[in-house]
Every structure is written in structure tokens, then in C-alpha cells.
Amino acid sequence: MPPSSTVENYLKEVYLGVGRLPAGATLLPMGQLASALGVAPGTATTMVKALAESGLVDYEPYNGVRLTAAGTRLAATVLRRHRLVELFLVQVMGMRWDEVHDDAEHLEHVVSDRLIDRIDEMLGHPETDPHGDPIPGKEGTIRERHFETLLTCPVGTRVVVARVSDQDPVFLRFVERHGLKPGQVVSVDARDEVADAVQLRGADDTTFTLGARAASKLLVDVTPEAAAAATPSAGRNAAPRR
Amino acid sequence: MPPSSTVENYLKEVYLGVGRLPAGATLLPMGQLASALGVAPGTATTMVKALAESGLVDYEPYNGVRLTAAGTRLAATVLRRHRLVELFLVQVMGMRWDEVHDDAEHLEHVVSDRLIDRIDEMLGHPETDPHGDPIPGKEGTIRERHFETLLTCPVGTRVVVARVSDQDPVFLRFVERHGLKPGQVVSVDARDEVADAVQLRGADDTTFTLGARAASKLLVDVTPEAAAAATPSAGRNAAPRR
DNA sequence: GTTGTATTTTTGATTAATCAAAATCGCCGT
DNA sequence: ACGGCGATTTTGATTAATCAAAAATACAAC
Structure with a gap:
């Protein structure tokens, strides 16, 4: 049962x-x-x-x-397994962040508590997975932070990408190419309601445009502390350098 | 399908x-x-x-x-996944060899080819799992070696444990306590048909007795090369020392 | 209010995997 | 050669998960 x-x-x-x-x-x-x-x-x-x-x-x-409360607890443990596995596959197994979803989708149902605890420990009890999604705690607690998106955040300020809410590999690779992985810095140069697009400026000062649909999938942290703490170019959860 | x-x-x-x-x-x-x-x-x-x-x-x-040939190929890939996963859990995740079977039993059905290849590579294309069972090749080839057991091998010669054909954690821990993990050296001092038991001498010269049923689960390599190559006390696939 | 449409629920079937218990088979021993 | 017993197969049901298509419902529009 x-x-x-x-x-x-x-x-x-x-x-x-x-x-x-x-x-x-x-x-x-x-x-x-x-x-x-x-x-x-x-x-x-x-x-x-x-x-x-x-x-x-x-x-x-x-x-x-x-x-219900019971259902939430169970959902949280599934999400915990899924997200810890995703992060594990990226950090330890050296897989790309855009190719781990499918494996995680299957593994989330079969990894034992013992193994998931081992993974959690090995990763140093991480708070978020490679996409910036929060990893629920062992007891089924989820701390969902609220974020702005590139469609709603203030124009002109440097913000830090916190979360990418789309698992499509093609989109994820696009995000990576443009330096928009969680932890990376970006700012909105302009927002054009009519054209349904936002003008972005990356950490390396290159500019590019994103449609509203895509922009709304990029959740960002607008607090000054986040911008200060962020590494200028490399995101969190990058593959182990050697 | x-x-x-x-x-x-x-x-x-x-x-x-x-x-x-x-x-x-x-x-x-x-x-x-x-x-x-x-x-x-x-x-x-x-x-x-x-x-x-x-x-x-x-x-x-x-x-x-x-x-059939097709069935054998499929069985081999399942066994390959199972055994690579077991070895991975021991070598990389630091789990004990007696506690990895159940996880492997589930994982063998869900790990993707991509992930299993990654594991294989990370482990350096190993030939056997922690119990000494051969790991089938990528193309479904299985090389089963023939071994003697502690019940049939020559008395008096030093032999190397090659394989333990029982997954019961209690038995595995017993095997470990007595220095009988794959790769470890042992010799049969005497064999008593009537008492249905064998007298063993471990690498550290301690002696102990094993019933026939248990002795037959320990497959050993009797070739002199094996004995020469074997590490005196530590078995293969031990947990990473630190 | 009546009507239309989109959403949701019901209904009736199907598939994979299983069990218990009844029927059947193969073969051993005298 | 025959009886009987243990192993195997058949039979009839059950459970979880699913679908397609028919029926019911909610709600917005007129």
C-alpha cells in the first residue's frame, strides 16, 4: 500500500x-x-x-x-524526490539541466528514503533544483517564495534569475545560451506592451529581446541583496568544473 | 511499447x-x-x-x-542495469553492499540508457558488481565464468572469493565479517562430509566453520594467478576510504 | 427565462496483471 | 499397467488504470 x-x-x-x-x-x-x-x-x-x-x-x-493536508504532504515528498534527483543528475552525474527531467520523472517514484537522504546529504541539503524550483523538506514542508517575472519586474534594475518555469529542453537551452540560468544577472532595458516583448541586457552587456510568453517564464529576484550576492556570469548548479 | x-x-x-x-x-x-x-x-x-x-x-x-535470443538480450540489459546500479550505489553513493539490492530492484526498470551509460563510464566500465556477478555488456553479451565453490574446491590451497550467490543482507553481513567478500583470500583447511561442513582459514589466519549450504554459495577462483593478484585483506569494491 | 456551448461526469469496455480453486497431466512405484 | 500424487494448466473473478462516447450540468448570452 x-x-x-x-x-x-x-x-x-x-x-x-x-x-x-x-x-x-x-x-x-x-x-x-x-x-x-x-x-x-x-x-x-x-x-x-x-x-x-x-x-x-x-x-x-x-x-x-x-x-488535503495529507495529500500535500505526499505531493511534497514526490516533488522532493524529483527535484533532488534532478539536481543530483546535474551536479554529480554531470548531465545537462535540459536532459534530466525525464529521468527524474521516472526515478521520483522508485528511489527509497534511504537513497534520497543520501543524495540530499551528498548535495549538502540544497534548497533549490537546477531550475530554481524549491526542494521540499524531509517532513513535507514547502517554502514557495514569491517572485516577479521579467514581464512584471521594474525596468532598469539589475535582477537575478531565480527560477525557470518551463521544462522544455529547447527552451532551457535557449535560456542557457542567453545567460538566464538561475543565479545569473539580467536587467530589463525596456518593455513594449504593444509589441508584446521585453528588451533585455545580460551580464556581458549584450542585449536581446524576449516575447511576453517567454519572459513570464523567467522568475526573478528583485531584492538588492540578491543582485549583490550573484556571481556576474556563472549560474548556480553549474556542472562541476575540473 | x-x-x-x-x-x-x-x-x-x-x-x-x-x-x-x-x-x-x-x-x-x-x-x-x-x-x-x-x-x-x-x-x-x-x-x-x-x-x-x-x-x-x-x-x-x-x-x-x-x-530465446531476443529474450536473452533483453534479460541481459536488465541485469546490466541492475548490477551497474548496485555497484554505483556502493562505490559512488557509499551504501553498504548488503543494502543496495532492493533499490537496484526498482531502479533497474527506470534508468534511461543515457544515465546507465553515464554510470558505466563513471565506474570505468566495470566487469562485476559488488557480489561478483558479471555485468553484461552494452550489446547484451554476458560472459559467465565457471567457478568452484568452497564445497568443491581443492582443500589446502589459497583461493580467491569470486562471487557470492545470495542477496540476503544477513548472509552478506556474515560474509563480510568473515573476510569473504569477492577479492578476498581464503583456504579450506578441511571438509567433513558427515558433519556437512567446511573448516576455513581466512587471510588473517583465523579459522571458522561454514555449513555446506552456505559454503556452496561462495564461488571461488582457484587459479594461481587469482591468488597472486588478490589483495591480502581488502576486497574489491569496498566503500571509498576517507 | 430559454438556449447553446464548453466542461464535466457517467457509462460501458478494454488491457495488464494477478489470485484461488478446479481440472488436467506426467510419471513414479509397485 | 495402473493408481495416485505433485506439478501444471484452466477457469472464472478481481483490481487498477485507462478510453470513447453518451449524458448531464453550469453558466453566459440573448
């Missing part, structure tokens, strides 16, 4: 899906859950009813799902 | 089961397969028929199963 991979995935997606909801909303519509999981709507409904039965989610027919 | 974990497990157990068959036999009885997998006999029959349909095994009703 450990939860099946399927159950773990549902809980994980409910957690992530609720996080992406517009401010104020707390119920994830079934359609969104179904498409995040790549299953038919009816499948999600059936499964969610079962999860509600087990006390892992609250389910309001026609309105959506939300995690 | 990658093979399911279940299929991989069936193929793996057919491979291992056939290996344990008395000399001459090549067909693994369904009962043995079923109990190795922990399923009811009928379940094994049903599944094996399906595997035969897919051309992975030869199935002779009432006689047993055997792998």
Missing part, C-alpha cells in the same frame, strides 16, 4: 496545477488536471473521486480538486 | 533460474519461476504464454521455459 506511481503523479499535478491558478483560486479544474496528466477527462474524474475517498484531495464536483 | 517492469522481471528470473538448473537442463520449470517471482503458478503460466507469443521465450507446456 505505498501509493502507486499514478497516485503520486495525480497528487503532484494537483499541487503544481493549483500553483499555476490565477490569484485567489484554489480549486484546479478537472480539465486542466486531465491534460497535465495526458489522460482523458473522464479518467481524471474517476481517479480524483478515489483520491477523495482516501482523504488525499478535496473534490467538488464540477468545480475542481484541491489537496 | 517498451517492455513493462513485469516482463523485464519475468525475463530476468528465467535467465537466473535457468542458470541455477542442474547441469544439462535448460528448461526452467514453471513452479520455480512462479516462486522466484512470488506469483501463483497459474499467473506464471499465463504470462509465459504471452512472452512466448512475443518471441521472448520458448515455452514447452508441462516442461518449462527458456529464453
Whole structure:
């Protein structure tokens, strides 16, 4: 009776899906859950009813799902495994940050507590994974910080990329090429509402443009302390230099 | 259509089961397969028929199963993943050799080719895992060496433990305590057929007794080269000293 | 208010893997 | 050669997860 991979995935997606909801909303519509999981709507409904039965989610027919405390705890441990594994694959195994997601997606369901603790220890109890996503604590605690995005942050100030909220390898490689990995510094030169784009200036003073959709996937830390602490060119979690 | 974990497990157990068959036999009885997998006999029959349909095994009703060439190749890649993972957990993650089996049992079904290649490379393309079991090659080739056991090897000569054919943690810890890990030297002082036991002398000249059942699980290399090459006290694949 | 549309739920089936228990088979021993 | 017993196969059901398509529902628009 450990939860099946399927159950773990549902809980994980409910957690992530609720996080992406517009401010104020707390119920994830079934359609969104179904498409995040790549299953038919009816499948999600059936499964969610079962999860509600087990006390892992609250389910309001026609309105959506939300995690209970127990469900949140479980989702957090899955996310913890996923993110620790991703960071491990980058830092220890020397894999690229854009190629670790799929392996992590599978490994998150099978690594034992003993092994995940070993990984956590080996990485020095890290707080975030290579994409800047927070790593939940051992007891299922998640500290989600709030960030601006390149679409909402003040123009002209140097900000530090904190998190990239898209796992697509193509996008991640693009982000890397432009020096936008978590930990790297950038500033918004201008923002053009009409053109739906932002003008950016990287640490090396090169400028480039990003569409609004892409810009909104780059979460940034606007506090002065962050800018001060940031390494000018190299991001965190880079592959081990030798 | 990658093979399911279940299929991989069936193929793996057919491979291992056939290996344990008395000399001459090549067909693994369904009962043995079923109990190795922990399923009811009928379940094994049903599944094996399906595997035969897919051309992975030869199935002779009432006689047993055997792998086809295709089945052998698949079994080898599963075994390769399992054994590389076990060695990785010991060498890189610093886990004990008696606690890695269960993790490997799960991981063997989910590690990607890319990751397993990375592990293989990181370990320097090892030939055997911590228990001395051979690691199949990338292309599904398995080189099984033939070994004597402490029950059949010559009395009085120094031999090198090559392989321990039992994954039980309790037994493995016992083996370790007595300096019988793969790579370590031992010699048989005497063998008593009636008492069903062997008198052993370890590298440090301590003597102890092993029952026949246990002795037969310790495969040894009796060639003089092996004895010459062996480190007197430390076995291969020991945890990284620091 | 009625109606339309998009979303959600229901329904009925399917697939993979399993079990328990009944039926069957192979073969050993006298 | 035959009876019986242990191993194997069959049978009938079950569980988890899924889909397609039909039915129901919510809500916004008119």
C-alpha cells in the first residue's frame, strides 16, 4: 500500500496545477488536471473521486480538486524526490539541466528514503533544483517564495534569475545560451506592451529581446541583496568544473 | 511499447533460474519461476504464454521455459542495469553492499540508457558488481565464468572469493565479517562430509566453520594467478576510504 | 427565462496483471 | 499397467488504470 506511481503523479499535478491558478483560486479544474496528466477527462474524474475517498484531495464536483493536508504532504515528498534527483543528475552525474527531467520523472517514484537522504546529504541539503524550483523538506514542508517575472519586474534594475518555469529542453537551452540560468544577472532595458516583448541586457552587456510568453517564464529576484550576492556570469548548479 | 517492469522481471528470473538448473537442463520449470517471482503458478503460466507469443521465450507446456535470443538480450540489459546500479550505489553513493539490492530492484526498470551509460563510464566500465556477478555488456553479451565453490574446491590451497550467490543482507553481513567478500583470500583447511561442513582459514589466519549450504554459495577462483593478484585483506569494491 | 456551448461526469469496455480453486497431466512405484 | 500424487494448466473473478462516447450540468448570452 505505498501509493502507486499514478497516485503520486495525480497528487503532484494537483499541487503544481493549483500553483499555476490565477490569484485567489484554489480549486484546479478537472480539465486542466486531465491534460497535465495526458489522460482523458473522464479518467481524471474517476481517479480524483478515489483520491477523495482516501482523504488525499478535496473534490467538488464540477468545480475542481484541491489537496488535503495529507495529500500535500505526499505531493511534497514526490516533488522532493524529483527535484533532488534532478539536481543530483546535474551536479554529480554531470548531465545537462535540459536532459534530466525525464529521468527524474521516472526515478521520483522508485528511489527509497534511504537513497534520497543520501543524495540530499551528498548535495549538502540544497534548497533549490537546477531550475530554481524549491526542494521540499524531509517532513513535507514547502517554502514557495514569491517572485516577479521579467514581464512584471521594474525596468532598469539589475535582477537575478531565480527560477525557470518551463521544462522544455529547447527552451532551457535557449535560456542557457542567453545567460538566464538561475543565479545569473539580467536587467530589463525596456518593455513594449504593444509589441508584446521585453528588451533585455545580460551580464556581458549584450542585449536581446524576449516575447511576453517567454519572459513570464523567467522568475526573478528583485531584492538588492540578491543582485549583490550573484556571481556576474556563472549560474548556480553549474556542472562541476575540473 | 517498451517492455513493462513485469516482463523485464519475468525475463530476468528465467535467465537466473535457468542458470541455477542442474547441469544439462535448460528448461526452467514453471513452479520455480512462479516462486522466484512470488506469483501463483497459474499467473506464471499465463504470462509465459504471452512472452512466448512475443518471441521472448520458448515455452514447452508441462516442461518449462527458456529464453530465446531476443529474450536473452533483453534479460541481459536488465541485469546490466541492475548490477551497474548496485555497484554505483556502493562505490559512488557509499551504501553498504548488503543494502543496495532492493533499490537496484526498482531502479533497474527506470534508468534511461543515457544515465546507465553515464554510470558505466563513471565506474570505468566495470566487469562485476559488488557480489561478483558479471555485468553484461552494452550489446547484451554476458560472459559467465565457471567457478568452484568452497564445497568443491581443492582443500589446502589459497583461493580467491569470486562471487557470492545470495542477496540476503544477513548472509552478506556474515560474509563480510568473515573476510569473504569477492577479492578476498581464503583456504579450506578441511571438509567433513558427515558433519556437512567446511573448516576455513581466512587471510588473517583465523579459522571458522561454514555449513555446506552456505559454503556452496561462495564461488571461488582457484587459479594461481587469482591468488597472486588478490589483495591480502581488502576486497574489491569496498566503500571509498576517507 | 430559454438556449447553446464548453466542461464535466457517467457509462460501458478494454488491457495488464494477478489470485484461488478446479481440472488436467506426467510419471513414479509397485 | 495402473493408481495416485505433485506439478501444471484452466477457469472464472478481481483490481487498477485507462478510453470513447453518451449524458448531464453550469453558466453566459440573448
